[in-house]
Amino acid sequence: MRRLGPFVLEPRLSPSRAAVLGVSLGAVVFALLLAAAVFYGYGRNPWQAYAQIGRGVFGSWPSFSEVLRRAIPLILCGVGLTLAFRAQFWNIGAEGQLLAGAVAATGVALFLPVPEGWRLPLMFLCGFLAGGLWAVIPALLRVKLAVNDVISTLMLNYVMAYIVEWLVHGPWKGPTMRGFAYTDRFPLTAQLGWLPGTRVHWVTLALGVVLALGVAFLLARTRLGYEIRVAGQNPEAARYAGINFTAVFALVMLLSGGLAGLAGVGEVAGIHRMLRSPSHISMGYGYTAIIVAWLARGNPLVAVFTALFFGLLFAAGDHMRIALGLPFQIVGVFQGLIFFCLIGFEILLSWRVGLARKGRAWSGQIGS
Amino acid sequence: MVGRLHAPTPLPSRPALVLLKDITKRFPGVVANDRVTFELRPGEVHALLGENGAGKTTLMNILYGLYRPDSGEIWVKGRRADIRSPRDAIRWGIGMVHQHFKLVLPHTVAENVALGLAGTPFWAPARAVAQKIRELSQRYGLPVDPDRRVWELSAGEQQRVEILKALIRGAEVLILDEPTSVLTPQEAQELFKVLSRMKEDGHGIIFISHKLDEVLSVADRITVMRRGRVVGTVLAQETNKTELARMMVGREVVFRLTKSTCQPGEAALRVQDLYARNDRGLWALKGVSFHVCRGEILGIAGVAGNGQRELVEVLTGLRRAERGKILLLGREVTNRSPRLLSDLGCAHVPEERIRMGIVPALPVEENLILKRHHRPPFCWRGLLRPRAIRSFAHRAVEEYAILTPSLRTPAKLLSGGNIQRLILARELSGRPAVVIAAHPTYGLDVGATEQIRQLLLRQREEGAAVLLVSEDLEEILELSDRIAVMFRGEIMGIVSAGEASLEEIGLMMAGERRSPVRSEGT
Numbered sequence A: 001m002r003r004l005g006p007f008v009l010e011p012r013l014s015p016s017r018a019a020v021l022g023v024s025l026g027a028v029v030f031a032l033l034l035a036a037a038v039f040y041g042y043g044r045n046p047w048q049a050y051a052q053i054g055r056g057v058f059g060s061w062p063s064f065s066e067v068l069r070r071a072i073p074l075i076l077c078g079v080g081l082t083l084a085f086r087a088q089f090w091n092i093g094a095e096g097q098l099l100a101g102a103v104a105a106t107g108v109a110l111f112l113p114v115p116e117g118w119r120l121p122l123m124f125l126c127g128f129l130a131g132g133l134w135a136v137i138p139a140l141l142r143v144k145l146a147v148n149d150v151i152s153t154l155m156l157n158y159v160m161a162y163i164v165e166w167l168v169h170g171p172w173k174g175p176t177m178r179g180f181a182y183t184d185r186f187p188l189t190a191q192l193g194w195l196p197g198t199r200v201h202w203v204t205l206a207l208g209v210v211l212a213l214g215v216a217f218l219l220a221r222t223r224l225g226y227e228i229r230v231a232g233q234n235p236e237a238a239r240y241a242g243i244n245f246t247a248v249f250a251l252v253m254l255l256s257g258g259l260a261g262l263a264g265v266g267e268v269a270g271i272h273r274m275l276r277s278p279s280h281i282s283m284g285y286g287y288t289a290i291i292v293a294w295l296a297r298g299n300p301l302v303a304v305f306t307a308l309f310f311g312l313l314f315a316a317g318d319h320m321r322i323a324l325g326l327p328f329q330i331v332g333v334f335q336g337l338i339f340f341c342l343i344g345f346e347i348l349l350s351w352r353v354g355l356a357r358k359g360r361a362w363s364g365q366i367g368s
Numbered sequence B: 001m002v003g004r005l006h007a008p009t010p011l012p013s014r015p016a017l018v019l020l021k022d023i024t025k026r027f028p029g030v031v032a033n034d035r036v037t038f039e040l041r042p043g044e045v046h047a048l049l050g051e052n053g054a055g056k057t058t059l060m061n062i063l064y065g066l067y068r069p070d071s072g073e074i075w076v077k078g079r080r081a082d083i084r085s086p087r088d089a090i091r092w093g094i095g096m097v098h099q100h101f102k103l104v105l106p107h108t109v110a111e112n113v114a115l116g117l118a119g120t121p122f123w124a125p126a127r128a129v130a131q132k133i134r135e136l137s138q139r140y141g142l143p144v145d146p147d148r149r150v151w152e153l154s155a156g157e158q159q160r161v162e163i164l165k166a167l168i169r170g171a172e173v174l175i176l177d178e179p180t181s182v183l184t185p186q187e188a189q190e191l192f193k194v195l196s197r198m199k200e201d202g203h204g205i206i207f208i209s210h211k212l213d214e215v216l217s218v219a220d221r222i223t224v225m226r227r228g229r230v231v232g233t234v235l236a237q238e239t240n241k242t243e244l245a246r247m248m249v250g251r252e253v254v255f256r257l258t259k260s261t262c263q264p265g266e267a268a269l270r271v272q273d274l275y276a277r278n279d280r281g282l283w284a285l286k287g288v289s290f291h292v293c294r295g296e297i298l299g300i301a302g303v304a305g306n307g308q309r310e311l312v313e314v315l316t317g318l319r320r321a322e323r324g325k326i327l328l329l330g331r332e333v334t335n336r337s338p339r340l341l342s343d344l345g346c347a348h349v350p351e352e353r354i355r356m357g358i359v360p361a362l363p364v365e366e367n368l369i370l371k372r373h374h375r376p377p378f379c380w381r382g383l384l385r386p387r388a389i390r391s392f393a394h395r396a397v398e399e400y401a402i403l404t405p406s407l408r409t410p411a412k413l414l415s416g417g418n419i420q421r422l423i424l425a426r427e428l429s430g431r432p433a434v435v436i437a438a439h440p441t442y443g444l445d446v447g448a449t450e451q452i453r454q455l456l457l458r459q460r461e462e463g464a465a466v467l468l469v470s471e472d473l474e475e476i477l478e479l480s481d482r483i484a485v486m487f488r489g490e491i492m493g494i495v496s497a498g499e500a501s502l503e504e505i506g507l508m509m510a511g512e513r514r515s516p517v518r519s520e521g522t
């Protein structure tokens, strides 16, 4: 036990599911309370603002569909990240992997002479490979040269962002775009269809949900999943058990980056229908996905739901900008607060908290 | 006997140093402590005995403020103590040396001792305590150099640092959780001398151990626990091994193993002129050669740190051999992967069970298939087969008497001894051709120790070649057919168990080479 002000903490070796859920929800609620202060800062009543945002987002199908649209890349990236996090590989590079997928898809869409019926499937395949291979680089760097994975994945994001900038300003700059830094528009056979009345490219959405199920199955029921969990939980035991680190980490990152790559394909083929500057393609989905995967505690199925929650945040950001006249960057503030609270609330998972009252045994418990 | 167990202990003239009254602690699925009452008087060594999972560590963690009891009271020197954290415990004069040390390896001894010590200056805290360390280590005969870095120290020296840490914080009560399992016999003797000096100063010591001889020689009183309850408290002078074992297990324990005569087959493991370096890049093995036959146990004796760990690692593919050859079942396997070696039938009971032997967060059943998870019946075309895994786990838990609330319980929640059983169950159930066992009974209770030794003998009878590395000479003598003694990375000689005398082995352990003519004898 430890004492912390008026509280006593008792170590908790394996928190129950209910505890995890309770603590995570608690963290989110707490973050929203903190965010209320931001509304005050802008001179608005936070409860009215929340109500207005709620009405805006849930008010009609087209506006609610924006939640889904924003959630699509988050699902794909988030699910991929749960896989990496389970192997204790800190993939901060989903953003770059997403962009790599977008670049590959653009290449196939605009420049590859293939039968038109093959174009979209090939875009997904190449997007997956591009994102995956881009992510295998840090995996090999870590296994072979012990390069820190956080740093290498993060740095590769910048490299890929500059590659995209260079492409759209240079070799791939569209002649029909009147000097804007865009590529040409994709041919119709390289565009994903929308659900009627929305911008939801449902193929990618379905792909995300199916792949979440697939990754859950992979982790729980396959040899690779078992090796990922062993290597992640206790590398020493993995070595002892003869698990091949190079193979496991390379595969994990191929899949993790590949899923982010698919998200990139979805964004260019489903939303923009062209390649343009990185900040337009992604708006930081790859970074938000880190929180998505963290909040899901490495569970790919839960990541679908946490992705929807952050999709909601993004959609709410649009409303805040339009209806309340707040800057869109406020979404980043919200995300930051939520992540901050999650990490702060983590202490409640590894420690059982009670009130320290003299002479009395156990009083209240939180989240047990 | 029953009468003596429950006779009221005479009232001490001074109040007890520590009195634990009716302590109860439940964990999901187990009652770890069930109305436990335990008393420690000034100037006594009070031993705590009990089978694996009996609740000894839990009780001590409660006294040290790491866990909160569900009910019960703690009294220290006649006053009710409300201990809610180790810091409170230290304030009440209670210090604990955990089985797994909690030192900061890259730091010096003095820095480790200064860490978290009240009243040390903010700047250069280590210098201020160095003097104090020297004083105390003189007084209690605990030689340590305050300026050495912890990673350079042997297990015994690290333990001395832990004890010093407790003493410098003013501990009057010292809890030692299985202190001798990491020590060489010499180091253990030194520890006992320290304890008796502390006793003279009026300190009280709680001593947890599974080694009955040791307990009988150092303790004044012995409390035996079984399944969370206290069976009784006896005076060490008035009891003996057989009685203690019966109290712990609840039945008679045989101390004699039945061992058939050795019928060695062909050599299953052959090592020729092996060289390897340790983690610091120094030579740890310098030309080691031996062989182990099927149906034979070769014991490797020697003081810890003479290359045994590196030898085991090289043999199991975890460390590179720089020179020399390893032949497994006639096939050269030098520097091949651990996976290949284990697939060829080489089982490995590792020395560091928690760090290497299990995946703490994974459930018991998944830990039981580690190393065989990639082969039928547990895996088929890359898919795990939960039914096969579960039924195997069921059998293993039953056959090896692993005490666990369920098969899905994370392995880290098992008690130390049960983790060891889990590892043994996994390694021995695959009918291995070669078993490499490092300290297989380390931390096991008497009953389990007997059981494991019996299991190793059964492996030998079934035709496995067993390489047994242990610092416990008694264990080596009891089990081995031949004994090799290691000193500074070399084998001083190999003797057959029948003709080995303790003096001869002792001399070899100290570095005396056996005359080469006789070492070819077996």
Ligand SMILES: Nc1ncnc2c1ncn2[C@@H]1O[C@H](COP(=O)(O)OP(=O)(O)OP(=O)(O)O)[C@@H](O)[C@H]1O
Pocket: A013, B027, B028, B030, B031, B032, B050, B051, B052, B053, B054, B055, B056, B057, B058, B059, B403, B413, B414, B415, B416, B417, B418, B443
């Ligand atoms: N934090 C915990 N959560 C759940 N169960 C626990 C926890 N700590 C201990 N246990 C259980 O409580 C029982 C007593 O464990 P304890 O560690 O006190 O045994 P022990 O007597 O020290 O055994 P050993 O000699 O093997 O070290 C065991 O069944 C163990 O599985």
Ligand SMILES: [Mg+2]
Pocket: B056, B057, B058, B415, B416
């Ligand atoms: Mg214990």
